[in-house]
Amino acid sequence: MSKQQFPSMLKEQGIELSEFQLQQFHFYYEILVEWNEKMNLTAITNEDDVYIKHFYDSITAAFHFDFTRPLSIIDVGAGAGFPSIPIKICFPSIQVNIVDSLNKRIGFLEHLATQLELEQCHFYHDRAETFGQNPKHREQYDVCLARAVARMPVLSELCLPLVKKEGYFIAMKGPDGKKELKEAKKALSLLGGKVEKEIPFHLPIEESERFIAVINKIEKTPKKYPRKPGTPNKQPIE
Known part of the structure; x- marks a missing residue:
């Protein structure tokens, strides 16, 4: 997807970008x-590939969820800032918060936000497990991406x-997304989530498979979760 195709393909989805916003993507x-x-931020550096596989791919969440209202967003492990x-x-108008375990990436994100003149952006260097037990952040966000x-x-x-509670967790996955969602049935139930939407689709032009799960938080999460750093990965709830 070329930089020139990018705005027209978003417009097809109801998202119109100003010249300033297009310039922000260019600087990004x-x-x-x-x-x-x-x-090491990304293995993808070709301009056309970045526009389709990072920028457009990130924005696909907005084709299925309303980001036009003021929302507090937490992005877990955003790396170079994707998708938030x-x-x-x-x-x-959304407030973006990113937690990432690598301090160098936080430095990049802070520089990026300054250069792009982004307001209401906050960056936290922490493990998601300890961040989720911090009372300042636990159950504080409208949406987790x-x-x-x-x-x-x-x-x-x-x-x-x-x-x-009543907020949303939006998981953006590849071709195994539907299978992973089935594997997470017990975890979602235990942690207070309920699947609201399952969206399989293909990225335009290059046709790679994608899957978005929109999960509504219907109950508070039991206090013991998340467990200590490393434990969820070693002993997933299955």
Whole structure:
């Protein structure tokens, strides 16, 4: 997807970008490539590939969920800012919070937010497990986003404790998403989540498979979750 095709393909989905927003995506790409020479942020650096596989792919969550209202978002393990920063550029009224375990990535994100003139962005260097037990963050967010972080039984334990009751956890997955969602049935139930939408689709042009799960938090998460760092990965709820 070329930079020129990007706005028209978003417009087909009801998202119209201003010149300023398009310039933000342009600068995002330039900063990503520049910093990627100093640290490992992404294996994808070709401009067309970044626009489809990172920018457009991140924004697909907004095709199935309303980000036009003021929302507090927590993005777990966003790496180079995906999916929350592209969504933030499209919907400036949302408040974006990102937790990541690598301090170098936090440095990149802080620089990026400054250069793109993004307001209401906060970045936290922490493990998701300890972050989810912190009373300042536990069950404080309207939406938790996660893209390509961990398998669903593990990801549910990292994300749902951060979501308010009646909030949402949106998991952005690849071709195994539906299978992973079945594997996470016990975890979702135990942690207070209920599947509201399952959306399988293909990215345009390059046709790779994607899957989005929209999970409503219908009950509070039991206090013991998330467990200690490393435990969800070693002993997933299955």
